[in-house]
Amino acid sequence: MTGAGHILILAGRFDPTCDLVVEELNRRAVPVFRADMAEFPQRLTLAASLSGNRWHGTLNNDRRTLDLGSVRSVYYRRPTRPTFPEQMAAEARRVAETEARWGFGGLLTALSCRWLPPPGRAADAEYKPLQLRVAAGVGLNVPRTLITNDPAAAKDFADSLGGPLMYKPFFHVRGTVRGQTAAVYASIVNPEDLPHADIATTAHMFQEWVPKAYEVRLTAVDGQIFAAEIHADSDAGRIDWRSDYGSHSYKICDPPPEVAAGVLRMLDRLGLPYGAFDFAVTPEGEWRFLEVNPNGQYGFIEQATGLPITAAICDYLEGPASDEHPRR
Structure with missing residues (x-):
């Protein structure tokens, strides 16, 4: 370059x-x-x-x-x-x-100059409701989702699914409890526990549970795609792999063409040159979109697989500045 x-x-x-x-x-x-x-x-x-x-x-x-x-x-x-x-x-x-x-x-x-990522657009893209709408609009397969603070609505949604559902925080929830570092991850909700009064305290996001053969972290950089399967070998890791990194094994994979095209269209609509996407892959091989992080971690994937993500980032940063690239 x-x-x-x-x-x-x-x-x-x-x-x-x-x-x-x-x-x-x-x-x-x-x-x-x-x-x-x-x-x-x-x-x-x-x-x-x-x-x-x-x-x-x-x-x-x-x-x-x-x-x-x-x-x-x-x-x-x-x-x-x-x-x-x-x-x-x-x-x-x-x-x-x-x-x-x-x-x-x-x-x-x-x-x-160019930015990776542009902070204003990255901040907008952190909103999960926006992500889900844009993902559906570009043809990615999005799980059925409800956002609510109404316990009765949550119960109705669970009844419509006829099975378990997931609760997911809208943003990273980390802190300290009794001197110990703590975090809130995605979790399975038993429909029998709904309605629950705590739902009325703030906005909650519920999604249908997607059976997983494995998950995929797909990192896209300036039109290049690097994808790796994440196989979790613990109950917690199979629900949310972030909760148990020690149970993982990784394997390089190629996304279906329609998924790769949808990912690039999504980044284009969000005005981002970079995105760390998470997908659940069902036992039947169907890729279901979970979320995208406009400034997500990738080092653990590169270390485990050798995918040249750092080189792609540096290629982008090293390239000549252009007004065609988003800044904000």
Whole structure:
């Protein structure tokens, strides 16, 4: 690949997946400037001015200086929030956080370069209801789904399925319970437990249970597709493979042509160059769409299978900037 200028990587300090990209870009001798939003404003200094229709200036940390005009692409890899002095008053902190988001973050999105992924479009694509509608619209097979806070509606939905159903959180639910790290994964709901009063407390998503021969993590990068079967060898892993990585085995596979075409159409409609898709494959070989993560992990798949996903990401980042590529 050919190109000029730096690749700006915005990521948390400890991110093994991001490290793969940095190592590959270093191997290619592509200049990289890595920073975390958490460094701003205490350890990351910004000075930029508008000249013509482009922003020019610098980004400085305690190690290096980046010429903003030299940025050819941005790898937006889950940076953490800006941090402020502990002694700052709460109200001042809220104002500073807002100004950092709209000022510092806004300037970065205004750079004339390509993004992987574009943060605005990636944020929109995180909405599960939008994902499901777009997936169905491009011809992917989507399980029957209900979103509700009505316990009676959940019971009616379960009765219409005539079998078990799944509860799925809309977003990552992680935290600490009694000093231990905890997370909420997809789970099977017994129809006999419905209606349940807790459903009225917030929005819930229920889907029909899809019998699985295995699941597939399909990673798409700028029109390239890398797919791997995930075979879980535990009860928890067969319900949601994220709950038990230790039980997995992996195998490279080729998606059916209609699935591959649907995946690329979906990314095009969402305005994304990258997506980590999850499918359930039934014993009859039917691929059922579960979700897409616009900034999903892929390192564990590459490590297990050798699929060259990092190289594809770096090819995209290294390529020449173009107005045809989404930025925001």
